[in-house]
Amino acid sequence: MTMFENVTRALARQLNPGGDLIPLDSLIDFKRFYPLCLVLRKRKRTLFWGARYVHTDYTLLDVLEPGSSPAEPTASGNFCFKNVLDARVEGKVDMPKTVKVTGTAGLSQNSTLEVQTLSVAPKALESLQKERKLAEEHPFLKEMRDQGENLYMVMEVVETVQEVTLERAGKAEGCFSLPFFAPLGLQGSVNHKETVTIPKGCVLAFRVRQLMVNGKDEWDIPHICDDNMQTFPPGGRVPDGGLFVCPTYCSIGEAHEDFQALKEEVQRETQEVKKLNRVGQNSLLSSLSKLLGKKKELQDLELLLEGALDKGHEVTLEAFPKDVLLSKDTKEAVLYFLGALTELSEAQQKLLVKSVEKKILPVQLKLVESTMEQNFRQDREGVFPLQPDLLSSLGEEELTLTEALIGLSGLEVQRSGPQYTWDPDTLPHLCALYAGLSFLHLLTKAS
Known part of the structure; x- marks a missing residue:
């Protein structure tokens, strides 16, 4: 960052x-x-x-x-x-x-x-x-x-x-x-x-x-x-009724009761991306791999998709076959995940590309998911034990990469114990990381 x-x-x-x-x-x-x-x-x-x-x-x-x-x-x-x-x-x-x-x-x-x-x-x-x-x-x-x-x-x-x-x-x-x-x-x-x-x-x-x-x-x-x-x-005319205080930047605890709500929201969007055929998902992963780490270019892609949705145009991404088109629902789902990815720092985006190459996204996703399931509503800082098996499958280089990726979202993982330090202020960043990991993991399954 x-x-x-x-x-x-x-x-x-x-x-x-x-x-x-x-x-x-x-x-x-x-x-x-x-x-x-x-x-x-x-x-x-x-x-x-x-x-x-x-x-x-x-x-x-x-x-x-x-x-x-x-x-x-x-x-x-x-x-x-x-x-x-x-x-x-x-x-x-x-x-x-x-x-x-x-x-x-x-x-x-x-x-x-x-x-x-x-x-x-x-x-x-x-x-x-x-x-x-x-x-x-x-x-x-x-x-x-x-x-x-x-x-x-x-x-x-x-x-x-x-x-x-x-x-x-x-x-x-x-x-x-x-x-x-x-x-x-x-x-x-x-x-x-x-x-x-x-x-x-x-x-x-x-x-x-x-x-x-x-x-x-x-x-x-x-x-x-x-x-x-x-x-x-x-x-x-402005419609009457049905008004409430506008939550332009809601706190997580007030907006949702538990991690399950986030999980279901992410799953709904991934179902739309799954409607792309294998070639389309591979092409999407290829395009994103070239953009991750370039925040401005990633944001430009957001604007491109938004414009396409507004005007009803089709979108062809770099390395995308011309016969593979994004439907309106798929565009909206991709836009949802782009929003999550652009919340991450450029350093995290580059680490995600490395994680794709080393095929360790499933472990990282499980680590973030397990942590958030336990602490989603935890409003105090604290040190908590980490399941040893979540790290045991990673080699030294993969472990260092994972620690850096999660650490840049504010979650400090310590190998000794193993354990992690929870800070409730990190929750929005971890939510974005969870969605980004889920999205890329889905796309790698098609490769």
Whole structure:
């Protein structure tokens, strides 16, 4: 996970655990998530790992008739957020594509942020609604209406008060064995350091509410909403009744009672993917293997599938035979799993490709499933025993790969015991990993 992504997720968990504060995952996009910005929510949303949003390059003011400007967003509450990571590992450490170290390795990350919230004042929004109508002929609105998209407006953000530089440093020291000079045992140390500067006024997390169009030029940003509500409802009127607080980023414990609900949700989607013939599943696996580890390209594929669903177009992926087409239900299922995979870091995605090559997905899936079955509703940290047979079939390299894959989701597995350290904050990441493993495991069965 990038330093920026790591910090924004930790910030959202600390300021609003289990709530609707959505961490921003891309530093380059922060200017597109200010209050009044319009964003799109990804399809195939799941309560297990939250909703994700993409920018549109438009604000609410852009799609309204000309008129007075609303009051500036209201600033409130300065918070000081400190994120410290200090990890040290002793023993044999594998550093992919470089060296193997027998000795010690450490990683430290220290970040202190001063942040504040900016929000659209309710009175300012009410005044704007009375004074300025919707520009019904606006090309962007017409496009969104034709595609049946739902639009959301950024209502509140958490932003930095001062510019800050984040730093992450790693060090390994001991005996190094280089791939091409295996017999050589070289003593020494390797230092790694990376920094990123976050500018003043950078959005780190945000909240949204749905934009509703009622008639030709009437609009509203309701306080409550329903997942079935549409920004552009058929007939031009907002339906009455059946409303509840909109769970844009639900906590797992509140959304579902147990792991079985997630398991059933994943199984429903895998059944749709199973409708692809053997050639289609193989081709899909081949295409994904080339995209995993390239988060931007994976997200572009999401947008491609979304566009195809909106317009009723067929989708042909790289290495996909032209006579193998994705049905609407299969597209939606693939989109569901792409959402899970893009929740993972690029490092995890690359580790999944390695796991496919080494054919250890079934063991990893069983390990994650067993852990979540026992702790899905566990709301406290703790150390728990691990079934020895879950690790016994893995060789040293496969075990190290598995520990890294799961560890990057926040689940620390210790061979001694064996045991693992449970942290309830890791649950959304583990849910996404479980779905990703299930999806890739299904596709490998066809190869």
